[in-house]
Amino acid sequence: MTVPLGAYIAVSAVLFFTGCAGVLVRRNAVVILMCVELMLNAANLALVAFSRKYGSIDERGSVFVVFVFVIAAAEVAVGLGIILSAYRNRPVVDVDEIHQMKG
Amino acid sequence: MTFDFVEPVVFALLSIGVIAGGVAVVMLNRITAAALLMAFTFLCMAGMFVLLGAETIAAFQVLIYVGAITVLILYGVMFTKFSDGPRALFFQKQTPIAAVFVAAVAVPIVIVGTVSFTSAPPRPGGGDLPALATSVFTDFAFPFEIASVLLLAAMVGAIVLTRRDDPEEAAMRRRR
Amino acid sequence: MISLVWLIPAFPLAAFLVNGLFGRRFLGHLTGLIATVAVGLSALLSIGVFVEVLGGKTQTVVVLYKWIAVGDFSINVSALIDPLSSVMLLVVTVVSFLIFVYSNGYMEHDAGFYRFFTWLSLFVFAMLILVMADNYLLMFVGWEGVGLCSYLLIGFWFERPEPYYAAKKAFVMNRIGDWGYTIGIITIFLVFGSMNFLDVFKRLEESAPAQATLTLICIALFFGATGKSAQLPLYSWLPDAMEGPTPVSALIHAATMVTSGVYLVARSMPLFEVAGPSLQVVGVVGAITAIFAATIALVQFDIKRVMAYSTVSQLGYMFLALGVGAPVAAIFHLATHAFFKALLFLGSGSVIHGLGGEQDMRKMGGLRRKMPVTFWTMLIAGGALAALPPLAGFWSKDEILGAAFANGHLVLYTVGIVTAILTAFYVTRALWMTFYGEPRDHHIYDHAHESPRVMTLPLIALAAGSAVLGIVIGFPPEQGFIHRYLAPVVEAAGVAEHAPELATIVVLAVVSVLAGVIGIAIGVSMYLRHRPDPAALTRAAGPVYRVLVNKYYIDELYDHRFVEAARAFAGASWAFDIHIIDGLANRLGWAFAMGGQGLRRVQTGIVGNYALTIVAGLLLMLVAYGGYATGILGR
Numbered sequence A: 001m002t003v004p005l006g007a008y009i010a011v012s013a014v015l016f017f018t019g020c021a022g023v024l025v026r027r028n029a030v031v032i033l034m035c036v037e038l039m040l041n042a043a044n045l046a047l048v049a050f051s052r053k054y055g056s057i058d059e060r061g062s063v064f065v066v067f068v069f070v071i072a073a074a075e076v077a078v079g080l081g082i083i084l085s086a087y088r089n090r091p092v093v094d095v096d097e098i099h100q101m102k103g
Numbered sequence B: 001m002t003f004d005f006v007e008p009v010v011f012a013l014l015s016i017g018v019i020a021g022g023v024a025v026v027m028l029n030r031i032t033a034a035a036l037l038m039a040f041t042f043l044c045m046a047g048m049f050v051l052l053g054a055e056t057i058a059a060f061q062v063l064i065y066v067g068a069i070t071v072l073i074l075y076g077v078m079f080t081k082f083s084d085g086p087r088a089l090f091f092q093k094q095t096p097i098a099a100v101f102v103a104a105v106a107v108p109i110v111i112v113g114t115v116s117f118t119s120a121p122p123r124p125g126g127g128d129l130p131a132l133a134t135s136v137f138t139d140f141a142f143p144f145e146i147a148s149v150l151l152l153a154a155m156v157g158a159i160v161l162t163r164r165d166d167p168e169e170a171a172m173r174r175r176r
Numbered sequence C: 001m002i003s004l005v006w007l008i009p010a011f012p013l014a015a016f017l018v019n020g021l022f023g024r025r026f027l028g029h030l031t032g033l034i035a036t037v038a039v040g041l042s043a044l045l046s047i048g049v050f051v052e053v054l055g056g057k058t059q060t061v062v063v064l065y066k067w068i069a070v071g072d073f074s075i076n077v078s079a080l081i082d083p084l085s086s087v088m089l090l091v092v093t094v095v096s097f098l099i100f101v102y103s104n105g106y107m108e109h110d111a112g113f114y115r116f117f118t119w120l121s122l123f124v125f126a127m128l129i130l131v132m133a134d135n136y137l138l139m140f141v142g143w144e145g146v147g148l149c150s151y152l153l154i155g156f157w158f159e160r161p162e163p164y165y166a167a168k169k170a171f172v173m174n175r176i177g178d179w180g181y182t183i184g185i186i187t188i189f190l191v192f193g194s195m196n197f198l199d200v201f202k203r204l205e206e207s208a209p210a211q212a213t214l215t216l217i218c219i220a221l222f223f224g225a226t227g228k229s230a231q232l233p234l235y236s237w238l239p240d241a242m243e244g245p246t247p248v249s250a251l252i253h254a255a256t257m258v259t260s261g262v263y264l265v266a267r268s269m270p271l272f273e274v275a276g277p278s279l280q281v282v283g284v285v286g287a288i289t290a291i292f293a294a295t296i297a298l299v300q301f302d303i304k305r306v307m308a309y310s311t312v313s314q315l316g317y318m319f320l321a322l323g324v325g326a327p328v329a330a331i332f333h334l335a336t337h338a339f340f341k342a343l344l345f346l347g348s349g350s351v352i353h354g355l356g357g358e359q360d361m362r363k364m365g366g367l368r369r370k371m372p373v374t375f376w377t378m379l380i381a382g383g384a385l386a387a388l389p390p391l392a393g394f395w396s397k398d399e400i401l402g403a404a405f406a407n408g409h410l411v412l413y414t415v416g417i418v419t420a421i422l423t424a425f426y427v428t429r430a431l432w433m434t435f436y437g438e439p440r441d442h443h444i445y446d447h448a449h450e451s452p453r454v455m456t457l458p459l460i461a462l463a464a465g466s467a468v469l470g471i472v473i474g475f476p477p478e479q480g481f482i483h484r485y486l487a488p489v490v491e492a493a494g495v496a497e498h499a500p501e502l503a504t505i506v507v508l509a510v511v512s513v514l515a516g517v518i519g520i521a522i523g524v525s526m527y528l529r530h531r532p533d534p535a536a537l538t539r540a541a542g543p544v545y546r547v548l549v550n551k552y553y554i555d556e557l558y559d560h561r562f563v564e565a566a567r568a569f570a571g572a573s574w575a576f577d578i579h580i581i582d583g584l585a586n587r588l589g590w591a592f593a594m595g596g597q598g599l600r601r602v603q604t605g606i607v608g609n610y611a612l613t614i615v616a617g618l619l620l621m622l623v624a625y626g627g628y629a630t631g632i633l634g635r
Helices: A005-025 A029-054 A060-089 B006-027 B031-051 B055-079 B095-116 B129-137 B141-162 B167-175 C002-027 C030-054 C083-106 C113-132 C136-157 C161-192 C197-206 C211-228 C237-243 C246-255 C257-267 C269-274 C278-297 C303-323 C327-354 C372-385 C392-406 C410-435 C442-447 C453-474 C481-493 C502-528 C534-541 C543-549 C551-600 C607-630
Strands: C060-070 C073-081
Touching: A005 A029, A005 B006, A005 B031, A005 B095, A005 C607, A029 A060, A029 B006, A029 B031, A029 B055, A060 B055, A060 B129, A060 B141, B006 B031, B031 B055, B055 B129, B095 C607, B129 B141, C002 C030, C002 C060, C002 C073, C002 C113, C030 C083, C030 C113, C073 C083, C073 C113, C073 C136, C083 C113, C083 C246, C083 C257, C083 C327, C083 C453, C083 C481, C113 C136, C113 C246, C113 C257, C136 C161, C136 C211, C136 C237, C136 C246, C136 C257, C161 C197, C161 C211, C161 C237, C197 C269, C211 C257, C211 C269, C211 C278, C237 C246, C237 C303, C246 C257, C246 C303, C246 C327, C257 C269, C257 C303, C257 C327, C269 C278, C278 C303, C278 C410, C278 C551, C303 C327, C303 C392, C303 C410, C327 C372, C327 C392, C327 C453, C327 C481, C372 C392, C372 C410, C372 C453, C392 C410, C392 C453, C392 C502, C410 C502, C453 C481, C502 C534, C534 C543, C543 C551
Parallel strands: none
Antiparallel strands: C060 C073
């Protein structure tokens, strides 16, 4: 008895949309960043699963996972940098308090 | 006696961990706890990668996500003061409509994804490292190098963004 | 030499650029020298070209480059060098050179010295382009160029209102004429498929278009010529143009630019020859203008205005000559007129200069002792204008009248003779009032002085030309040098020249000399003997005199009929512009502003809203994908 691919995809999708919902409803910028990481991880799971299924000879899907790692690391670093420098100007991390772009 | 039943059980446990962790990150008011639960989610995800036979990716997952990114996020939590009051953590206006939208997108994708792929992925022995390494250093050598440049840029960018400009020092530099 | 023909306009152009760019800062009075040398070089080259044409190169086209090429239609920037254009080149450059020399003295104390020579150089350049062009379009470039320079130079002293208004008037009236020119060349292009002179004339021979079309072309072109050459009905800008500096009046409004209409008609003679009644129109308009302007000149007191009306009148003579089918006589008169009228203007300028800016002849008198050179040279020019033998004007005017007579235009001939009497009278009157009699304003008289050498030398040179040019190139009558020289052009045009018999020529000459003598005699008797007394005559003439002094009220008529109508139209246009055009634009802008105000709300500035929008987009994509996958939205 083995686990079908669809199960992995289902877990991946559920996690993805959980993160997505978090991005949409949370106000704290750091939490939003965490939720983005969850979404990226969900995408990684789907990539690895498909890679095992369709590309196990050269692991192309997994290569993309490596790149997603890189991007996630960079994104967290820069995202936190932005949050911190914004926080220094106004000591809030609530993204709806930061609305200078309001038209 | 066969141990075929082990894999579904492990998968079930891991998926409960992943989803419960994710939901907790989204719902919890205490941000430090949320960050730690995020690390738990990442760990469970690493287990899933092992289950899929992608041991190298699992190792990377532990190193980068559970190690580096979680620590960074924790630092971010420490450096910022979060607003208190449980409901203040959420957008008041947007929450219901966001829930509707996300559900509308998520439900069909989850259903379609689940029913479309019923066969199990093959599981060749020997792990994924040789194939992954071959791909990264042959076909994807150039993007790989570009990725390193991206990391460098991100590092510099993070430093520049977070550097505190000392007013006195700046004034002295201008005078010189 | 002919291959170098492009250098002729290039020199004035270079002078224009150098003076215009560096004149005010660096060159100062050097601008005059630069411009004069440049035009002098052009004059030398023109002489060379003239000699070469004389040597037998009767038709050369020098292509500089291809200007416009669209399908079959192509316009070159190229020069047509034939006897007609080489004569014009020579007249333009030589007279320009002398006037440039003179201007160095006349404008010496003017603050706009450099500006003067800049525009004057540009004018010469444009005039040379006009004369050299081998097609109607390039000619139009020069045509507009001289119009522009005329405008700039009439309004040279734009600090005062009169020159400014005069410049505007000249420009507008020229534009009205240009409208005719434009109609003409567009029709030419539509009919002949070319604007090149030679091509048009060739195609005309091969297959002549309908008479009505040709007449339309010729009348339109002639309308353009009336604007530029100050003929009825568009003459009235020229007397006002005297507000410009006197050398400008001499160069542009007597010698060169105003003759370009004559040149245009002479150049288009093959068209006019076959275009039904258009030549008659030219002749009649010329004759009416000649006598009309001469009568006005009788009673003017501003010395320059007398000369201006005289110019209009003499231009009328040239058109009369063209109209009776004697283009050679027209060009001949153009050349001699360029000399003696330029001289009359420069002499007037010398008088004005010597009197410190006084132009009213009633305040002059007795100046012959103070300004001998000016007096004697102007006397020669006046004699030439009055057509006294053997001065230049006699030969050319006599040919015009002779041609009118010989070609059977007796009415035009009579008008010409009457005009000749009037001409002789008003020139006598002008010279008398200026140089003879007792000084009428002693203050001015005492300060009068002869002009410097740089101004008198050109006067002398022009006087020499006015004296001998006629006999040199116009003797014997109807067979002179100018006839032989221009023969190729005339033959190509198919003009039938009726050479009258010798006896007729002599009789006609005697008649025109008598006309001149009668005019002079009346003038002398009126102003020396007061018999009849001018003042008494004025009183007796009463209303006639008033009409003449007021120039037949033509300006008032134009003001009343056209200017006010144009004002009303402009007011209506303004209202239309403000309320309809601007209103439309404003409403449109207002609509966009309102839309922007509405759409502004979308930009909440809250990141969560933007993220939600992304998810909404994802939802849309999912719906679309689902729709296509299930076939609901079609394939």
